[in-house]
Each structure stands twice: as C-alpha cells, then as structure tokens.
Amino acid sequence: MKLERVELRRIGIPLATPFRTSLGLELDRDILILRADTSEGPGWGECVAMPEPGYSEEYLDGAAHVIQRFLLPAVAALDDLTPARAAAAMAAFPGNPMAKATVEMAVMDAWLRARRSSYADHLGAVRSTVESGVSVGIADTIDQLLAEVSGYVDQGYRRIKLKIEPGWDLEPVRAIRERFPDIALQADANAAYTFADARHLAALDAFDLVMLEQPLGTADVRDHAALARMLRTPICLDESITSARSAADAIALGACAIVNIKAGRVGGYLEARRIHDVCAAHSVPVWCGGMLETGLGQAANLALAALPGFTMPADIAPSARYFATDVTAPITMSEGRIAVPDGPGLGLDPIPEILEGYTTDVVTITR
Ligand code: OSB
Ligand code: MG
Numbered sequence: 001m002k003l004e005r006v007e008l009r010r011i012g013i014p015l016a017t018p019f020r021t022s023l024g025l026e027l028d029r030d031i032l033i034l035r036a037d038t039s040e041g042p043g044w045g046e047c048v049a050m051p052e053p054g055y056s057e058e059y060l061d062g063a064a065h066v067i068q069r070f071l072l073p074a075v076a077a078l079d080d081l082t083p084a085r086a087a088a089a090m091a092a093f094p095g096n097p098m099a100k101a102t103v104e105m106a107v108m109d110a111w112l113r114a115r116r117s118s119y120a121d122h123l124g125a126v127r128s129t130v131e132s133g134v135s136v137g138i139a140d141t142i143d144q145l146l147a148e149v150s151g152y153v154d155q156g157y158r159r160i161k162l163k164i165e166p167g168w169d170l171e172p173v174r175a176i177r178e179r180f181p182d183i184a185l186q187a188d189a190n191a192a193y194t195f196a197d198a199r200h201l202a203a204l205d206a207f208d209l210v211m212l213e214q215p216l217g218t219a220d221v222r223d224h225a226a227l228a229r230m231l232r233t234p235i236c237l238d239e240s241i242t243s244a245r246s247a248a249d250a251i252a253l254g255a256c257a258i259v260n261i262k263a264g265r266v267g268g269y270l271e272a273r274r275i276h277d278v279c280a281a282h283s284v285p286v287w288c289g290g291m292l293e294t295g296l297g298q299a300a301n302l303a304l305a306a307l308p309g310f311t312m313p314a315d316i317a318p319s320a321r322y323f324a325t326d327v328t329a330p331i332t333m334s335e336g337r338i339a340v341p342d343g344p345g346l347g348l349d350p351i352p353e354i355l356e357g358y359t360t361d362v363v364t365i366t367r
Contacts, residue, residue, distance in 0.1 A: 001081040001111060006072055006365045007035040008064060011358035013323050017148075019292065020138040022165035022192035023054040029292050029322070032064050033355065036106035038081065043110025043345060046300075047102040048264035048291035055190065055291075056098075056218070056239060056265065063099040068365065071096075071103050076367055083108040087270050097242065097267035104268035105300055113345035118303065120340050120347075123273055125306030129337040133159035133313035134321060135188065135290065138168050142175045149176055156336040159184040159210065159313040165192040170203055177207040184313070188213035191239055195223040198230050210312070211236040211258050221246075224255035234258055238289055242266055244274035251282045258312070262289040263304060272304055280309040290315035295328030299346040302331075306340045327355050 011031050019026045032047035049063040074089040075081065086107040090100045112122055134157045139145035149160055160180075162172055164187045173187055186209050193201060193215045201215055211234045216223050218239040228235045236258035241247050243266055250256050259279050263272040279286045288305035291297070298316055305314040318333040319326035328348040331338060341347025 001114065002039040002079060003036060003072070003076045003081055003107070004039060004367060005037040007037075008068065008363045008365070009033045009035065009355065009359055010064075010361040011327070011355065012360050013294070013327075013358050015292070016320060016322055016324055018137065021163045021188075022138070022190045024052070026050070026292070030060055031294060032060060032102065033294075033296065033327075033350070034067070034102050034106045036103075036110050038107075038110045038114075040114035041110055043106040043108065043113060044296050044350060045102040045104070045106030045109070046293055046297040047098055048262070048293060048297065049098040050291075058096065058098045063096065063102065066093070066096045066099040067103060068363070071099060072365060075103055075107065081107060081111070083111055084270060087268055098264040101264045101266075101268040104270065105263070108269060109345040116344050118342050118344060118347055119269070119300055120303040120306055120342060123269060123303050123307060125303055125340060126308045127306040127340065128342070129339050130288075130302055130305040130310075130316060131158040131313035132317055132333050132336055132338050133157055133161055133315055134317050135161045135315050136163065138163050138165060139172070142172060145172050146175060146179055149180070153180060153183060156333065157317070158336040159186065161186045161188055161213070161315065163187075164189050166197070169200075173204060173207050173209070184210050186210040186213060186236075188238070189215045191215075191217050195220070195226060198227050201227065202231050205232045209233045213260060214238040214240065221250050221253060221255045224250070225253045228254055228257070236260055238262070239265070241275065243271060244278045247275045247278050251279070251284055257284065259284055259286045260289040261286050261304070262291060263300065264291055265289075269300060269304060273307065276304075276307050276309045285309065285311045287312035288314035288316060290317075292322055294323070295319055295326045295331050295348050296346060296350060298331050299328070299341045299348040302338060302340045325354060327351060327358065
C-alpha cells in the first residue's frame with residue numbers, strides 16, 4: 001500500500017450541551033478530519049486536539065501544520081505502507097501524539113478496509129458492546145447539575161463522571177451522591193490541583209467515588225504517588241500517561257491504580273494497545289477516555305474499549321450527547337451499552353453532505 005493523496009478538512013460542529021472543565025468552556029467542536037487516499041482505497045482519521053493548548057501542549061492549528069509539514073512526507077515516502085510502519089516513520093519526530101494518531105488512524109482504516117478486517121478484530125477486541133459513561137461539565141449551579149445528571153441517570157448511563165476544579169468539588173460531588181446513593185460516580189480535575197490541596201482532596205473519600213482522575217499536574221507523577229497514599233479513593237491518570245513506558249513508570253511509583261487510555265494522547269491506537277498490555281500485566285484496570293469525538297473517532301474508541309483489560313465504563317456516549325447531527329450514522333446506546341462496529345476498518349463512514357455542511361476549510365495534498 002502507498003499513500004497517494006490526503007485531504008485535510010476542518011469542520012465546526014455545535015455541541016449539543018456546552019462543556020466546561022477546569023481547562024475552559026467549549027461551545028462547539030472544531031475538528032480536523034483527515035482522508036487518506038491510498039493505492040488500496042480510502043481511510044479516515046480524526047484529530048482530537050482542541051483549538052487551544054490546555055489539556056496538553058498540542059492545539060489544532062499546530063497539529064494540522066505538523067501533519068502537513070513533517071508527518072505526511074515521512075509516511076508518503078513508504079512503499080510498503082502499514083499502520084505499524086507509518087507509526088515507526090512518524091516516531092522520528094518527538095511529541096505531537098495527537099497529530100501522529102490522526103495519520104495512524106487513517107492509514108489503519110484504509111489498510112483494514114482493503115483487508116476486509118475491522119478495527120475491533122485487528123486490535124484484539126473480545127466484546128461486541130461497551131459500557132457507556134458520561135462526562136458531565138461544570139455547571140452554573142448545583143440545581144442545574146442535579147437536573148442534568150438526573151437526565152443522564154434516566155438515560156441509563158453506567159457511570160457518571162463529574163468535572164471538578166477548586167471551588168466546584170466537594171459540594172457538587174456531595175449533592176450528586178446524596179441524590180443518587182447507588183450510582184457509579186467519579187470525578188475528573190484535569191490537573192487543576194497541586195499537592196498542597198491533598199487534605200482538601202482527601203475529603204472526597206466520604207463520597208465513595210470509583211476514582212479521582214488526574215487531580216494534579218501532568219508532570220506531577222511523584223506527587224500523585226504521595227497523594228494516592230493519603231486517599232482511599234483510587235487515583236486514575238489521564239494527562240500524565242503519554243506512552244506505555246510512562247504507564248509502566250507511573251504504576252511502579254504507585255501514582256495510579258487505574259489508567260484512562262486515549263489514543264490521541266499517546267500517539268495512536270497501536271501505542272494505546274501497548275498501554276493496555278502493560279496495565280494488564282500489572283493487573284491495573286483501564287478504561288477508554290474521550291475527547292468529544294465524532295462518530296469516526298468514537299468508532300475507533302469503541303474497538304479499543306472492547307479489549308479485555310478495559311473493565312470500566314468508557315467516556316463513549318451516543319452521538320446525541322455530543323452533537324444534534326453527527327458526521328456518521330448516529331451512535332446509539334441501549335441499556336447503557338454501545339455496539340462495537342464490526343464492518344471493515346472503522347465500520348462507519350462519514351456522510352459526505354453532512355461533512356460538507358460542517359466544513360470550514362479543506363486542503364488537498366497530492367504527491
Ligand atoms: O479529561 O477526559 C478528559 C474532553 C476534552 C478534554 C479532556 C477530557 C474530556 C472529556 C470528554 O472528559 C469525555 C467524552 O468525550 O465523552
Ligand atoms: Mg480526563
């Protein structure tokens with residue numbers, strides 16, 4: 001297989017619900033969709049980078065630039081292109097995991113479609129459905145949060161994750177726990193605290209959380225280990241885990257008991273699978289995170305989340321939770337579970353008219 005032509009398409013989609021985290025407020029999703037045309041047919045990739053640096057140093061314009069200027073030329077130079085060879089060629093450039101994951105995702109989709117094999121089979125999925133969890137943004141008031149979460153509980157989500165930050169932590173968590181004594185509940189701080197807040201965070205132990213996700217800074221792995229020794233609530237790392245190697249280090253330090261895996265954060269689905277393997281070898285449970293993806297990214301995430309070590313509900317929700325109209329046929333939930341696509345490649349296609357309607361910019365690159 002050889003890469004022949006690439007289309008880089010920017011789309012803007014309004015979010016069904018504004019999404020506020022300790023990093024900021026998102027009202028719409030600005031997304032880069034990469035179409036790779038190869039000698040064996042097309043494949044699709046989705047870039048999870050946000051418009052601004054915040055979650056990590058990557059941002060959408062920067063990712064688009066790195067893809068065009070460095071990653072695509074390296075991948076286009078390969079005569080016997082496979083997903084693993086694409087990843088190896090891109091590894092010559094440090095960092096930029098979300099940019100690399102976008103290219104790898106599209107190459108893997110094209111390669112698998114041509115082989116009539118699914119992402120799920122290729123990655124080693126053992127389940128045909130995945131438990132769905134919902135990530136709930138910071139609300140203006142506790143009453144608004146209660147109303148929003150009530151709706152999600154009624155819809156059947158298997159787990160509720162509350163975004164927290166200093167000033168919005170113990171009170172919202174207490175309110176939700178009092179109203180819903182039995183739900184699986186967890187909190188995600190997106191690195192908003194420091195170790196100086198350890199005693200304050202320990203008060204979360206009263207609310208029987210499944211986990212506390214990334215309370216401290218991305219680089220504060222040793223502080224997470226110290227915090228973990230002070231809390232009964234298990235610590236999960238998201239931002240801090242950037243590779244299988246960093247997962248092994250964090251586990252060895254005692255910095256996390258659970259790992260959130262996002263392919264974009266770690267450079268692609270192949271590295272995501274290696275993190276799954278490292279965690280499984282240490283009996284550390286993992287779950288699949290999300291970055292408000294369209295149906296394309298969700299399709300790949302569903303395949304990953306169907307691997308055996310993914311034993312906790314994913315941040316994979318039905319399309320309607322994110323967008324009034326998704327770019328693919330809508331992802332739906334039934335009794336809190338979402339089906340893993342089983343068609344060739346991603347198993348879902350973008351609908352051309354919908355994609356066109358959301359498009360803000362297109363660049364075509366030919367060899
Ligand atoms: O920390 O998991 C996170 C979205 C953007 C950036 C970071 C995060 C998130 C989410 C979204 O929580 C979860 C989802 O896609 O459903
Ligand atoms: Mg997170």
